[in-house]
Amino acid sequence: MDQKIKLANQIIKLREQSGLTQESVANKLGLSRQRYIAIEKADRDLNIEELEILSTLFGISIIDFFNEPRNNQKFVQMYFYILKQIGKVQKTKLAKLLYLADFRNFYEELEPMSGVRYIRREYGPVADIFFEITEDLFDRGKISIEPFNDALMISSTTNDIEDNLLSNDEKMRIKDICKLWKDKRVGEIVNFTHQQKPWKACLDGEYIPYTLIIQEDPANVYKPIA
Secondary structure: OOHHHHHHHHHHHHHHHOOOOHHHHHHHHOOOHHHHHHHHOOOOOOOHHHHHHHHHHHOOOHHHHHOOOOOHHHHHHHHHHHHHHHOOEEHHHHHHHHHHHHHHHHHHHOOOOOOOOEEEEOOEEEEOOHHHHHHHHHHOOOEEEEEEOOEEEEEEOOOOOOOOOOOHHHHHHHHHHHHHHOOOOHHHHHHHHHOOHHHHOOOOOOEEOHHHHHHOOHHHOOOOOO
């Protein structure tokens, strides 16, 4: 679905949840009802000032307009599918591979695989549920975490792994990413994500909008630098 249509649908949903009419929202924006209706039909772009007015009106942040529906269960399937491809992998590297899978999928399909939100951290983007999921899987004996030098290595301890939520195309994308990065050092994948527009455009601790990856050069979406 086109990003403009997604935004329009989000605005309609938020307006209706807030119990507001089209006319009242149009008045807040200083627009005629007809011009506002064009926004809800995805026939008119919003500028940043208008987005700020709407975010205040609906009680959300601007980034929330662009958040994708999240699927934590699918994120876990992505997690194990990567482990299946690579075997034992450093914790930091696993976090980056998940990021590359979600953002590559958004670049190519205009929707992520899982829709979980990624935060800009010192060592690159990390899903906001990554550490929670990792701890839960470890506590339930689904993964093993072993120290190795200054790192932690993660591997699966179960063969009972579901991947039914992943399409064949999504599995192909994950396989491509794992094949490209499997033998690369952790520092290389961290540096790669640091060079991308999504990480550069945000501050530490901020959520990274999926839409930022669209601005990236096609050769720099997920492939390691030769």
